[in-house]
Amino acid sequence: MIGDGGPMEGTAINVAEFFAGIGLVRTALEPLGVNVVWANDIKEAKFDAYLANYPDAREHFKVRDIRLVKGESLPEGIELATSSFPCIDLSLAGNRVGLGGTQSGMFWQFARVIKELPKKPRVVLLENVHGFATSHGGKDLADALHCLSGLGYSLDVLSVDARHFVPQSRPRMFIVGIDKEDLPKNAHVGVPEVSKARPAWVTAIHKAHHESIAMHYLDLPALPDGPSDLNGVVEHDVSSAAWWDERRVKAFVDSLSDGQLARFEALRSANALSIRTAYRRTRKGVSMWELRRDAIAGCLRTTGGGSSKQALVELGYTREPRIRWMTPREYANLMGATEYKLLAGTPNQQMFGFGDAVVVDVVRWIGEHYLLPVLRPDNAAGDEEPAEAE
Structure with missing residues (x-):
């Protein structure tokens, strides 16, 4: 009935x-x-x-x-x-x-x-x-x-x-x-x-x-x-210590494929600030970084290691790029949990929970x-x- x-x-x-x-x-x-x-x-x-x-x-x-x-x-x-x-x-x-x-x-x-x-x-x-x-x-x-x-x-x-x-x-x-x-x-x-x-x-x-x-x-x-960029979820008051040093940024850039490097340089030389996310991928047995083509995040994963974590990349105005890992609060924001309290667990445990x-x-x-x-x-x-x- x-x-x-x-x-x-x-x-x-x-x-x-x-x-x-x-x-x-x-x-x-x-x-x-x-x-x-x-x-x-x-x-x-x-x-x-x-x-x-x-x-x-x-x-x-x-x-x-x-x-x-x-x-x-x-x-x-x-x-x-x-x-x-x-x-x-x-x-x-x-x-x-x-x-x-x-x-x-x-x-x-x-x-x-x-x-x-x-x-x-x-x-x-x-x-x-x-x-x-x-x-x-x-x-x-x-x-x-x-x-x-x-x-x-x-x-x-x-x-x-x-x-x-x-x-x-x-x-x-x-x-x-x-x-x-x-x-x-x-x-x-x-x-x-x-x-x-x-x-x-x-x-x-x-x-x-x-x-x-x-x-x-x-x-x-x-x-x-839906939104077309990350502006509403990114933390803008992250400690300067969270940003990677010059050596680590260079390793990131050196790992990019020719196509990825062209995308990276185009964004870096633009007259606007771009925020992109990046994941490490294994291509033909080689670990390399890849920038997303659009301005949103890739699918969050459970954080079991570095390759599963998502990085944030700031590019523009021909200045030096800034790169860091995304934070647990940014993971929470990307999951629509903007008011969720991050009171328990380590940062990796928190990101694992949101990725799952x-x-x-x-x-x-x-x-x-x-x-x-x-x-x-x-x-x-x-x-x-x-x-x-x-």
Whole structure:
């Protein structure tokens, strides 16, 4: 049957936050009326960061391997379950062993816990990298969709790049599952039209599966354009000691390819100050630096070493270039967590936490335009123009 919003309109939306990390899903959704009643992650350092921002987490955050979590141990009345399960086995930069891997395979443990709950959540929201869609030729995603459908959910797939909200290129895919017996009246069946939130590869997923499992889609507003530079996120009062010395800057320049060096010199000689980000890459076995072509950041990564950290480069007016590592606060700003307190952990642990998190603005956009209209239609914003097909 078609749901009418359920019996709990006007009350808080109780949420279980699986693979909670440092809590940016909570940061995104709490202003919309979400109440996190249970959270879980395996890393103590992430819990410390979460706790520093949400002191009540001591009561509901379980630092525990999800394989040891039993559904009956979760509180009753959970309406939404979120899951940003590990991406390393699905990422194009990872080992690509897929859902059979020890990390990304934790998806199956999330599904098991949901199955064990006395009453399943009305909605589930999963987030991962685009590589999920192509892992093992699409079989891993198909298996996950069939699993979630078997738990009683109708499914929708979205793709949102964080660059629509923050100056960071960070494309991620989302799966929204709604209880098949509680689909809103405005849910559509069939294949959605191509849009920025549902590019052609996403509509192909709908086309491939909508006849074999329950799938739906909701109309969504157009994604915003997003910022075009880093001015709003960069710290301008960083200590002079943070900037690299002449020897280190020279090593950076010497590592650039001919094409990269031409880009570097063009920016350095321009009559304007440019701020660019750079990553170390390995090309034909050689480590070298590469500047981004545009003026936003590359996708933040978990900081396990120097090659995973992003550098900030200031160029212009033919003066000597300035280069330094990005700071934890800049990482936080790039993740939309501008008010997040950096009180726990080392700088590397803080950057690791942000590199492994969701972008606040992206999840809040999904919350405002998808989750809230489903779970609390009376509290949702007024009707908005749907995105046009592109």
